[in-house]
Amino acid sequence: MTILVRFSCCVLLAIGVLFCGGCSSAERQQRAKNPAFEVTEASIEDVQGALQRGDCTCEQVVGAYLARIAAYDQPTTLNSIVITNPEALETARQLDAEYKRTGTMRPLHCIPVIVKDNYNTAGLQTTAGSLALKGFAPTTDASMVKVLKAAGAIVLAKSNMAEWAFSPMVTISSIAGETRNPYNLAHVPAGSSGGTAAAVAASLGTVGLGTDTGNSIRGPSSHTALVGFRPTLGLLSRAGITPLYLRNDTGGPMTRTVADATRLLEVMAGPDPADPLTAYSADKIPAGGYRQFLDKNGLKGARIGVLGTLSERNPDPQVKAVFEQAVADLRKAGAVVVEVEIPNFDEISKGHWCTVFKHDVNVYLSDLGPGAPVKNINQVLASGKYSAYIKENLEDELANGVLPGQATAGCGEAYTDPRRIAFRNAVTAVMDQNQVGALVYPTWNNPPAKIGDLKGYRGDNSQFIAPHTGQPAFTVPMGYTYDNLPAGLQFLGRSFDEPTLIKYVYAYEQATRHRKAPALFPALPAAK
The missing domain is CATH 3.90.1300.10 (Amidase signature (AS) domain)
Known part of the structure; x- marks a missing residue:
């Protein structure tokens, strides 16, 4: 998801209440008077306190983080x-x-x-x-x-x-x-x-x-x-x-x-x-x-x-x-x-x-059901869809890892x-x-x-x-x-x-x- 507008949480003035689709006119006006809540370095207590005070909505909190991801992660x-x-x-x-x-x-x-x-x-x-x-x-x-x-x-x-x-x-x-x-x-x-x-x-x-x-x-x-x-x-x-x-x-x-x-x-x-x-x-x-x-x-x-x-x-x-x-x-x-x-x-x-990766991952992949594109780690290696730096890891785990049913042998x-x-x-x-x-x-x-x-x-x-x-x-x-x-x-x-x-x-x-x-x-x- 891409958020094109940069904003801090709950900045509701010139743009109105950005994420308050169901709010009444009175609620919008009241929210516009509240101080902005900034998500940077915010704790769980900070977020929930802001919600309790009416400083912002949950939708605005989430929107603010999505805005930071869009502004900062890839750029x-x-x-x-x-x-x-x-x-x-x-x-x-x-x-x-x-x-x-x-x-x-x-x-x-x-x-x-x-x-x-x-x-x-x-x-x-x-x-x-x-x-x-x-x-x-x-x-x-x-x-x-x-x-x-x-x-x-x-x-x-x-x-x-x-x-x-x-x-x-x-x-x-x-x-x-x-x-x-x-x-x-x-x-x-x-x-x-x-x-x-x-x-x-x-x-x-x-x-x-x-x-x-x-x-x-x-x-x-x-x-x-x-x-x-x-x-x-x-x-x-x-x-x-x-x-x-x-x-x-x-x-x-x-x-x-x-x-x-x-x-x-x-x-x-x-x-x-x-x-x-x-x-x-x-x-x-x-x-x-x-x-x-x-x-x-x-x-x-x-x-x-x-x-x-x-x-x-x-x-x-x-x-x-x-x-x-x-x-x-x-x-x-x-x-x-x-x-x-x-x-x-x-x-x-x-x-x-203990090299139990082959056993553990194969069990995990098999449990994902018919929708999983690969069923075991052999198929991953055969696909060529892996980073070069892990090729040796994959090959070593396939060659030396324990087989299904053997994972507990010395690897408890x-x-x-x-x-x-x-x-x-x-x-x-x-x-x-x-x-x-x-x-x-x-x-x-x-x-x-x-x-x-x-x-x-x-x-x-x-x-x-x-x-x-x-x-x-x-x-x-x-x-x-x-x-x-x-x-x-x-x-x-x-x-x-x-x-x-x-x-x-x-x-x-x-x-x-x-x-x-x-x-x-x-x-x-x-x-x-």
Whole structure:
């Protein structure tokens, strides 16, 4: 969808009420007197507060984001969006009518969401970044999308991703090309959820969804000054999400604030019959939800472990300096910070990756039904419809990946695989011995690489623990390095202990307030 007129939300003067088709004359006049609501950097609370005050309608909120996408995404070569939802404005109108009729809002009423292109979205193209799936629209939503819609959220657009989610370093697909970092377009946003990261960072939507197999929520969030939650494996349903390695995969929120990520988590968490792994979360959701843990004093008296094994892994000097300041800020906020090491880390952390892509993707593609243009990954390779940089990945997965029915042979999930359990137990034992609630380290030890600089892709710390142990790991902005490129601080917690991580990351965020909007994507000028 293309929006030709640039406008800020709710600028209703000379052009009247742009999206108020059913309003009376009195309503139009009253809206024209209200102050404009600007969507740039707006939170969930900001959007819903504006609706409650009557500053704008949901339709105008959605229109404002679509205007930003049209003005900024392709014209600046940010290239974060694959497709916008042609039904978004109509959905917004329906939500406006519902609010007018009932006077109440759903938990995520009128919150436009940027959805990574590997989440099934009913009636809206879903490709996992692959040209082989171009034009394909599933008939059903992924479970996480379904619950967000039920809570009143709007799928605004699908975001670009690393093709088939193969790369943690870059966001390049045969469907939409390469996504750039909104803080400096000469740099990458990492991968594979870089499209969501770039779009949310540039305020092309209120919040976003990513997926994380090894890094792909936390790395892009770190590179774009966002909050990224990789939850405990089994807390969120993966049903309807194109897998990479399902034994490691999880979805999760990517937002500009901890409060927004927590709101999304609260709506999405819990068992789903379509994903058996979520049975482990059945008694793990806190009564009263997760927002009760948004405590600005949450670091007072907390014990935090600095994991030197990762933080001292050849860090860039500027990232190291920012991290040292982050540790000082933790202490200033009331935390007791101790140095922590995990014995035999190199030994217990190696050999956990397992090539289950062929099996998992073939199952996913076969479940898409007769409308899917390809039925298995062999057909994708045979079609030639893939980016050159993933050809080796595809060939290797086809040659060495497990076959259907063999996926569990030495490649078990987080709660039955003995090696994964042993790794998690070792990490948890160190946390218990040191009486710490979380381990911290830089999300990346190096700044975002330059576009095309293959040697610059180094320093990713997210791959080592959480993907294999299943533990939750959250990243939050910790400052900026060269040319205002963002860096992230990662908190790793015990399994299903999201409440503690929320307390810590929220308190740190509120104490430091590092998040700032990328200068290249300011508020749009008001329409005249």
